[in-house]
Amino acid sequence: MWFFKSPEIVFGEEALGYLERLEGRRAHIVTDKVIVGLGHAARVREVLESAGLEVSIFDAVEPDPSLETVRAGAQAMLDFEPDWIVGLGGGSAMDAAKAMWILYERPDMDPEGINPIEILHLRRKARMIAIPTTSGTGSEATWAVVLTNLAERRKLGLGSREVLPDIAIVDPSFVMAMPPRLTADTGMDALTHAFEGYTCVYRNSFSDGPCLVAAKLVFEYLPRAYRNGSDEEARARMHYAASIAGIGFGNSMASLAHGLGHSLGGVFHVPHGRAVSLFLPYVIEFCARGEPGSTSYSGMARFLGLPSSSEVEAATALAAAVRALQKELEQPLSLSQCGISAAELEKEMSLLVSNTGNDSSTVTSTRIPDDAETRRLYEHAFEGKPVDF
Amino acid sequence: MTYKFPSDEWIKALMEELNRSEAYAEAAATWEGDFYFLADLPGADKPAMLYMDLWHGKCREAFLVTDESAKTPAFRMSAPLETWKKVLTKKLDPIQGLMTGQLKLKGNMAMVMKSVKASKELVEACTRVPTEFPA
Numbered sequence: 284m285w286f287f288k289s290p291e292i293v294f295g296e297e298a299l300g301y302l303e304r305l306e307g308r309r310a311h312i313v314t315d316k317v318i319v320g321l322g323h324a325a326r327v328r329e330v331l332e333s334a335g336l337e338v339s340i341f342d343a344v345e346p347d348p349s350l351e352t353v354r355a356g357a358q359a360m361l362d363f364e365p366d367w368i369v370g371l372g373g374g375s376a377m378d379a380a381k382a383m384w385i386l387y388e389r390p391d392m393d394p395e396g397i398n399p400i401e402i403l404h405l406r407r408k409a410r411m412i413a414i415p416t417t418s419g420t421g422s423e424a425t426w427a428v429v430l431t432n433l434a435e436r437r438k439l440g441l442g443s444r445e446v447l448p449d450i451a452i453v454d455p456s457f458v459m460a461m462p463p464r465l466t467a468d469t470g471m472d473a474l475t476h477a478f479e480g481y482t483c484v485y486r487n488s489f490s491d492g493p494c495l496v497a498a499k500l501v502f503e504y505l506p507r508a509y510r511n512g513s514d515e516e517a518r519a520r521m522h523y524a525a526s527i528a529g530i531g532f533g534n535s536m537a538s539l540a541h542g543l544g545h546s547l548g549g550v551f552h553v554p555h556g557r558a559v560s561l562f563l564p565y566v567i568e569f570c571a572r573g574e575p576g577s578t579s580y581s582g583m584a585r586f587l588g589l590p591s592s593s594e595v596e597a598a599t600a601l602a603a604a605v606r607a608l609q610k611e612l613e614q615p616l617s618l619s620q621c622g623i624s625a626a627e628l629e630k631e632m633s634l635l636v637s638n639t640g641n642d643s644s645t646v647t648s649t650r651i652p653d654d655a656e657t658r659r660l661y662e663h664a665f666e667g668k669p670v671d672f
Numbered sequence: 673m674t675y676k677f678p679s680d681e682w683i684k685a686l687m688e689e690l691n692r693s694e695a696y697a698e699a700a701a702t703w704e705g706d707f708y709f710l711a712d713l714p715g716a717d718k719p720a721m722l723y724m725d726l727w728h729g730k731c732r733e734a735f736l737v738t739d740e741s742a743k744t745p746a747f748r749m750s751a752p753l754e755t756w757k758k759v760l761t762k763k764l765d766p767i768q769g770l771m772t773g774q775l776k777l778k779g780n781m782a783m784v785m786k787s788v789k790a791s792k793e794l795v796e797a798c799t800r801v802p803t804e805f806p807a
Contacts, residue, residue, distance in 0.1 A: 284772045396782035400770045441785060485768070640699065640789040646767065651792075654698070 287489040287534050288444060290413070290424060290451045294523060298454035299326065302412070305334045311365035311409075313356055313380035315344045318372045323416055323457055327371055339363045341383075344372065347431040347438065347548065347555070348379035353394045357386030360409075368411045370448070373469065374420030374429065374555060377413045381428045381446040384411055397428055397441040405445040413448035416457040418508070418521040419469025419556050421476050421529020423451035427537070431549060436634065438545040440537075440643040447533075453526045455519040463509050466521075467612040470505040472556030473525040474498060474605070475540050475563050480532030482570070482579050483647040493531035495586045500524035502587060502608065509612050539652070540566040542645030543660060546638035550631050553621050561615060564602035565663055566648070568670035571598030573650030602669070617667030628665055635661055674804040677760065678711045678720040678753075680736035682801065687724065687734035689797045696797055697729035700790035704728065705783060706743065710750035713806070719750065726794075747779030757805050759795070766795045 293301040310331045314324050319342045328338045341359045344352060360368070360383055368387070370380030382394050388408050413423035426447040430439050461469075474497075480486065481494035501524050507517035537559075543566070544559030553561075570578050571594060584590060584597035589604060591597040606616060615621045618628060628635075636657045639645055645652075652660060656672070663670050675682040690696050703726055710719040721737035723745065737743065751759075755774050758764035769775035777784065784791065 284774065285768070286772075393782045396780065396785060398781040398785050400777055400784075401781060437786075439785065484765070641786060643785065643788050646788055646792055653695070 285485070285487055286444065288426065288447050289530050290448045292424065292451045292453055292526060294453035294526070295519070296455070298452050299330055299414070299456070301452065302327070302330045303334050305331065305336065305367065307336050307366045309363060309365040310336045310338050310367040310369055311360055311363050312338065312340045312369045312371050313344060313383060314340065314342050314371040314376050316342050318342070318376065318416055321460065324371060327369060327414060331369070336367065339365070344376045344379045346375050347552070348375050348382070349431050349433050350394050351433070353379055353382040353386065353430060356380075356383035357390070360384070360387035361390065364408075366409050368409050370411065370413045370422070371416065373415065373417040374422045377415065377420065377422035378428045378430065380411065380413070381422075382430055382441075384409060385443070385446060394430060395432065395439060395441070397443055397446075399426070399443050401443075403443055403445050410449040411446070412450045412452065414452040414454070414457065415522070415525065417461060417465060417469040418458050418518070418525040419472035421473060421525050421533065423448055423453065424526045424529030425533030427533065429545065429555075436549050437638050438549040438642075440541070440545060451526060453522055455515070455522045458518055458522050459512065459515070461512065463512065466509050466512065467505070467614055468554045468556035469525070470501060470508065470521055470556070471560030471609070471612070471614060473521070473528045474501040474505070474608070475556070475559045476528035476532040476537065477501065478563060478567070478583065478601070479538040479540055479644075480528065480535045481583050482649065483536045483538035484649055485536040485647055486579060487535055490531045490535040491582070493527045494535070495583065497524045497528035497531055498583060499587060500527070502604070505608070506611050536647040537644040538566070539570070539645055539648035542639045542642035542648070543657075543664075545642050545644065546635050547618075549638060550635055551621070551623055551627075557614065557621070560605070560609070561618070561621070562660070562664055564605045565660055565670050567598050567602040567605070569652065569656075569660060569672075570648060570650045571595055572670070572672065577649040618661070618665040619667070623665070625665065628661065632658060632661065674802040677756065677803045677805055678709070678722055678736070682803065683709075683722040683724065683734040683736060685801045686798060687731040689800050690731045690794070693793060693797055696790070696793040699793045700726065700729045700787070702728065703787055703790050705746035705779065708737065708743070708745045708748045710748060711756050712750070712752045714753065747777065749775060749777045751775045753806070760798055760803050762799055766791075
């Protein structure tokens with residue numbers, strides 16, 4: 284038994300205008316100060332007010348939102364009593380909005396205990412709209428919630444199927460001004476979602492299609508969007524690719540590159556998309572050396588027009604294609620290129636290894652590394668050395 | 673030798689398996705929490721109950737429970753016998769089982785969400801116990 288879930292997705296030019304039809308009393312926008320500064324929050328507020336809703340804005344979400352921020356935002360919701368929650372921004376804002384929404388409906392819950400096992404009984408007070416302003420996280424189309432425990436320097440991969448947004452507004456106008464580095468980081472996040480959704484142990488016939496399409500769109504359109512941010516077609520296709528990848532991995536799971544990337548991000552604060560995608564080729568090489576028959580790389584390679592006569596050949600081609608794309612986007616290919624020194628890595632290795640093992644994404648890998656293998660993965664990724672074990 | 677599930681012999685065999693496992697000891701080094709494992713048996717008016725006291729990477733105590741009020745464990749995991757059989761024979765991924773409601777878990781979920789590796793090693797140890805199921 285498994286599930287397929289998707290929000291109502293409104294996409295394309297003027298998609299934001301759909302919210303003029305919204306019915307309700309109060310909408311609470313959860314976002315960050317950059318998004319407010321760019322004028323995006325004002326645009327959304329205007330549309331919501333034209334629908335007759337009273338609007339409030341919580342703009343204190345930081346990158347990698349903390350448990351403390353989630354608690355503060357939930358209190359603001361309890362004070363305002365909205366019937367619509369609007370997550371506006373990148374993955375941090377949308378994930379924070381999801382977590383705040385849970386605490387708004389369930390003030391008894393510990394945000395660290397958000398889980399996909401219990402029935403939470405959401406939607407007694409409010410429903411949720413997600414409006415991405417980057418093209419990568421896919422959070423608008425998933426039930427994942429990533430929060431950060433600052434005291435433990437650890438990202439927490441949480442989630443509940445109930446927290447899937449009701450409506451996702453995938454309007455490319457929100458991403459036209461994204462700077463190139465953010466375009467690359469977030470776009471590579473989408474690619475990692477597509478790959479991991481297609482290759483993890485929870486892949487299924489419903490999630491395969493979105494993952495394949497998303498991967499193809501990223502390879503085709505991300506270099507264009509990176510080189511020329513004014514390329515409207517590339518921007519739009521990348522924005523759709525991110526949501527499609529979200530539908531894909533959101534209905535299977537993320538996997539080991541996310542386990543490693545979450546751990547790295549929690550300690551060294553490497554941006555999420557850059558962290559997870561950096562590990563992607565290493566993870567492909569590692570999993571391809573796992574139990575024969577456990578991987579599904581040939582299907583992905585065939586769809587992308589890469590060599591695919593065997594799983595090993597396909598994995599080799601896919602890892603090379605990912606690295607070529609990273610080079611084209613001027614992304615770091617190793618931890619050392621991220622500015623992490625050998626001494627810093629060694630100092631934090633124990634925590635990195637422990638947090639990777641306890642990340643909920645790691646257990647969905649077709650090959651789960653033990654502690655010694657996890658350490659070697661970090662060492663190979665540090666040196667930029669292909670995985671050969 | 674095989675051990676009947678659910679039974680006192682089976683849960684004690686699991687205790688020995690866990691206490692032999694270096695991987696579990698490492699993964700669960702900070703875990704503090706005891707469990708009831710409840711199996712609904714066909715035709716029975718109450719579930720079979722197994723108790724385990726898991727503490728800092730070791731199992732301190734394990735036995736078949738006849739009186740549910742004997743302990744007040746931090747966690748309770750329950751499922752029909754058939755579901756346990758699928759988990760213990762690796763036909764059902766336990767996380768998938770929990771997420772789809774086939775296995776039910778009550779307790780401090782924040783602890784569970786932060787202890788993925790310990791949970792995995794616990795299940796791995798379960799599958800290493802040679803097990804015989806009621807017909």
